[in-house]
Amino acid sequence: MPRRPRFCPPGIPVHVIQRGNNRQACFTSEEDIAAYANWLREGASLWDIRIHGWVFMANHIHLLMTPMQDGAISKLMQFLGRQYVRRFNYRYARSGTLFDGRFKSSLVQDERYLLICLNYIELNPVRAGMVTGPGRYKWSSFRSHGFGRPVTMWSPHPVYLNLGLTPKERQTAYRELVRTSIPTEVIAKIRHCANTGLVLGTEKFREEIELLRT
Numbered sequence: 001m002p003r004r005p006r007f008c009p010p011g012i013p014v015h016v017i018q019r020g021n022n023r024q025a026c027f028t029s030e031e032d033i034a035a036y037a038n039w040l041r042e043g044a045s046l047w048d049i050r051i052h053g054w055v056f057m058a059n060h061i062h063l064l065m066t067p068m069q070d071g072a073i074s075k076l077m078q079f080l081g082r083q084y085v086r087r088f089n090y091r092y093a094r095s096g097t098l099f100d101g102r103f104k105s106s107l108v109q110d111e112r113y114l115l116i117c118l119n120y121i122e123l124n125p126v127r128a129g130m131v132t133g134p135g136r137y138k139w140s141s142f143r144s145h146g147f148g149r150p151v152t153m154w155s156p157h158p159v160y161l162n163l164g165l166t167p168k169e170r171q172t173a174y175r176e177l178v179r180t181s182i183p184t185e186v187i188a189k190i191r192h193c194a195n196t197g198l199v200l201g202t203e204k205f206r207e208e209i210e211l212l213r214t
Helices: 030-046 072-091 110-122 142-147 167-179 184-196 203-213
Strands: 014-019 049-056 060-067 104-107
Touching: 014 072, 014 184, 030 049, 030 060, 030 072, 049 072, 049 110, 060 072, 060 110, 104 184, 110 142, 110 167, 110 184, 142 167
Parallel strands: none
Antiparallel strands: 014 060, 014 104, 049 060
16 A cells, blocks of 8 residues: 655745665765765756755765755655665665655644754754754754755745844854753654654644644
């Protein structure tokens, strides 16, 4: 029986998590990450998806994206699975699956939770003890948000753009925002929603999403 496609309606941000199978590495070099990022950019262009945030860790990936058409997120992740896994298996003389089943995802309420979700994504290397600050990690979107680093696939979300009238104002405001620690209960909520497919937002927002399903 075919699996039901993920419910990712156009115009609503989605937090996506993809993990290596059995927590194994899905990136073993910077060349691997660059290849994945290149296909991510290509796939996002093919299916009209805005990429707002990302972090590429050794054994998992976090993405924050907004699809502009139905089914786009699932098509993108299938595309990445085909293209990147084929390359990875050939490069390292292996076979079989690389990622842990289907990707995890959660719709995100932009007005209230989008910036918090972005912070959560970009602070992954800090929580993992890999770096002392998010700006020290090369493979995340923090340098774009916090310092204006140009990345072809990056589409700043309107909520981020509203942080200031100029790029410098936005970058300064964003860096200040990231310095504020995310409460433990909020981190737990983000993880729970992503792992279970629940909506990250207020009760009213969840009700609105349920209406879209019908």
